Structure formats: structure tokens, C-alpha cells
Amino acid sequence: MTATAEPNTHDDSSVPPQPDRTPFDRGLSWLYLIGGGLGFLAAFALSVEEYLSLINPNYVTSCSINPIVSCGSVMESDQAKAFGFPNPLIGVAAFAIVTTTGVVMLAGFRPPRWYRIGMQLGTIFGVAFVHWLIWQSLYEIQALCPYCMVVWVVTIAVFWYTTLHNLGNGHIPAGPTKPAVTAVSKVHSVVLVLWYLVIVGMILQAFWSYWSTLV
Secondary structure: OOOOOOOOOOOOOOOOOOOOOOOHHHHHHHHHHHHHHHHHHHHHHHHHHHHHHHHOOOOOOOOOOOEEEEEEHHHHOHHHHHHOOOOOHHHHHHHHHHHHHHHHHOOOOOOOOHHHHHHHHHHHHHHHHHHHHHHHHHHOOOOEOOOHHHHHHHHHHHHHHHHHHHHHHOOOOHHHHHOOOOOOOOOOHHHHHHHHHHHHHHHHHHHHHHHHHHO
16 A cells, blocks of 8 residues: 655745845944954953042053053043943943844844844944044043044944945835945945044044154
């Protein structure tokens, strides 16, 4: 007697295939992992320096190198506690989220649209806050913090590529700006480098009287 084949009760034909991740998706994942990790380490180091300064008024921060490059001067300012507590605590929490997102995306997790929008809002806040801190550091506090500058670099990059990814993939409607987004995406690294160069130019201009003495 011939056995009758059992019907396939696990037919996956009705399940839509998941699209492969594009190189840009993978690049964003790695940026979140590496950039978020660097930002977390910088924010954590600043938190440790802040703690050591609180328990020992005579403590000299490890990132205080000269009158201009001085974490101590930055940490003692009112701007370093913009919301009533040390700013690095914001970075520790935010970059932990960014790093974790990078890990799970590399593992195959595809964030839903609401999560991507949340990341977008977070990076908008981050990049706006960072540029306020840049201005305060250069023209009000008149000192540079190396750890802070790491945070500046990472935050700008995370904001830039999160925005391009969300607009380019329709997670956030680009509307009539879609052609412009596509064009900018083709030269994304050039725009980012120019962005950094503007900040470097601001640093040179703000402290030129000091830099000129070193030449």
C-alpha cells in the first residue's frame, strides 16, 4: 500500500519575503555600532572626570592639556549642566541606545517606522544641542574639551546619515525635496567633510591668538 504524502502545513508562500538590506543599511548599522560606541566611551569618560572633580577639588582632569584644551574649564561652566545635571549623562544614555540599535540591526533586526522616527527626533535634538555647545565652548567658555569634540563628530555623523536614510527610504516623506535628497546622497561624504571643516575653521578663528603663538 502506497503511503499518502502529508500535506505541507507550513507553506511559506503566503509570507512576503523580507527585502535584503542595502549597503546603506549595513553602513548605517556599523555607524550606529562604532560611532555610538565611541560616543558612549567619550561621554562615560567625561562622567568619570566629573565625578573625580567633585570628590577632589584639586583634581586635574586628564584632558586638560593647556589653557585652550581644557576639560576642567568646560565642566566647571554652567553650560555643562544645561538641564540641571551633567551633560555627559545624556550622552551615556543616548549613545547606549544608538550602539544597541547598531548591534541588533547587524543581527538582522529591521526597525519599524516608529522606531526610525524616534531615532530621527533624537538625532535632531542631539545635533541641535551639540551645535549650541560648540558655540558656547568657542565663544562663551573659550575652551575645548577633547572628549566633547568626539561627541560632536559622532553626533553630527549619526544625525546626517539617519536623516539621509529615513528620507531616502521613505520612512519620513521627502515630498518635493526627493530629487534634492537623492542628489545629496550621492555626495554624502563631501557634505559631511565640509560640515566638519566649517567647525574646524570656527575653532581656528576663535582661538587664533593662541594658535599663532605656537607657530
